[in-house]
Amino acid sequence: MTELWPTSFSTDGIPPSLDRMHWHTATAAPVSRDRPIAVIGAGPVGMTAAAALAAADLPVVLVELTPSPRPDWRASTFHAATLELLETIGITGQMHAEGLVVPTYQFRDRRDGLVAEFDFGLLADETRFPYRLQLNQQHLVRMLADRLAGDDRVRMRFGTRLTGLEIEPDGVRLAVDGPDGADEIRAAYAIGADGPRSTVRSALGVAFDGFTYPERFAITSTPVDLQELVPDLGHVNYVADPEEWLFILRTPESWRVVWPVPASYSADEASDPERLQHRLQGVAPYEPGYPVIDHQVYGVHQRVASAFRVGPVLLAGDAAHINSPIGGVGLNSGIHDAMDAVRRLARIAAGDGVDVEAELSEYDRIRRTVAVEYVQADTQRNTDRLRETDDAVRRRNQEEMRAIATDPERARVYIRRVSLLESVRRFGIGTPPIEREEAR
Template identity: 80%
Template structure:
């Protein structure tokens, strides 16, 4: 596994860093620690990596970070490069198209890479299994967490019974129902959308039925908005499930076929590869840090998937946390300023970028007021037509703006200087 030059120094102490959660954020954190020469133990509830079809977009800023752990080449071998995306209206068709190639001078990755998150998990899992400084504890549940003078101690129930894992630091990346966050007593403020979201994957090529369709499409409609995107193995459609429908009704094959035929009619039924119904929330933890424990990804913040930034910002959390922990363990950096900076910066990004943008995107798609809908269309057309506005817009949605503004794992003293310049 490639070692990140920004993280290398002297050997760390004896205690490993514990990562709780074996999804893309936890796996990224574990891989980054290994690349820094820091021993890690990863604790995951499931017996093996979970297949999960939800998140599938990797933005430019995220690809730059993942490049430091040597995984982007494999991701590109299996992924789909998408340089443009469309904002559409279900009645009026194409409204505006945005081209990430406007950022060619700002990033090596001026596009979205479409790749289901389960593939990144599998890639990192395969690599970590071969690493002598990584221990993977799958099929293990965290049942307790306490602090001691040298860090934190996890109580874990696994295949061999209950035992304790002493860690220097803990990264809780165990999802929206985080056991780690619960053990810390950290509040998870926000709200739950009244509607759930359904995500359906089909092998039918929707571009053959709708030739002007892009590979990534946000489709506004007051009755049933859509998010349609292409991944290497399928086309995926996300739509809202009305509150009055049960999960069972939302999974009804006849209803599903009517909905798919309503997007693009075809003589035969649509083959369905995968179909999920899930609740959607906008929530942010009241703190991302308690003592030697950091929260990351969905354990720290969850949001609407419209915009494809939840997975990306979680990976940014993981890289920020691991760079700070590596400096503490390898270079003797002062823990308090480092961990406080993580809490402050990553929570600020979650609130000002992730929560704000995903809520705005979701509201724009489901807007019912016709005057407001037309204003949204006019705004999107104007932004797309002006190269400078379009460039600023896609810098923000690709998370390059937040990374440039706050950095990832920037040392506290340097961070304060940079933030002072922006004030």
């Protein structure tokens, strides 16, 4: 990592201002209005982090490149473990008022129809949220932005670009450029939640290893009720097919269909209205023609940062790990990152002999372990299952999913994992290092 001040980023070396043997350590920098906790990125992960910090009565400065909260439709699923965490900052009531509760989901085959249905109700004795809540992520961002706009503990700096980052012995110095020109922010700690092309991660010189799928994914949203056209369709459906698998789900605004876009297609070809209509008619014939209210094409990756923490800077969400959307856990695990980071920073800010290095190192270890062992492993397996081309393997996959769904105990174990309850119960969220050691 190189000293990054004020405008350029590199991945060579470490900050010359820090001793090479101690660049990864952090002292208990006091948190104050003059030295707040900086959150870079105001998507759902960054906004959650800012709201949780404010709820812990800590000063926050939120830096976001876009001039207003992001209107991104991409992620739309909130799992039980995530709703439990969001309940602690008092936002789940509004989310439920606007969202759609989905108690089951289906694994289907495009040729053979329904293969297995899984019921989140099996978790009713373990969580108050035995279901998926479907709500497009921009609504959570909007809700939290509206709340934080009236909170004097939070400074929201939209339309502001991070142009430099330097780790100092007593915190972090950020160079920013916004509506009022160039400026600097001095922070005690920082959370980089600025997405897969993270400027923070690049500034820290952290590798982002993994791979990119050869195909891109398309998300197309239509107001047409697909359940009227396919009567046994669930609200959430994973549809296997060797040529064109599908992920079909309902949100409060629309039905959304995700499918692969061949690598040979140009951006214009992938978004051609006639081509989109052909794809939607392939899901279910609809004579009037499908109106399309949103369409996105994007690259898909399986990547994990080599470190989730450098000194007093933590990486969270897509800045730390990105994955296939099949399973709906990317957004959720990012929110778990944010809540874990905030709980540790709140203890550090409170003082009382907290081991800062142990806390931040535990964040790095735990959140990276979850990303690799759960998020990456499960989303890769889910995606491979949907696009399997070997007919014998496809049949074995069907048999396995049926066997799991019809065995209540196996189904409970399966649902517990896909809802992220297993990883949270196993590793905790922000559990103090001493408690983790005692539990081993």
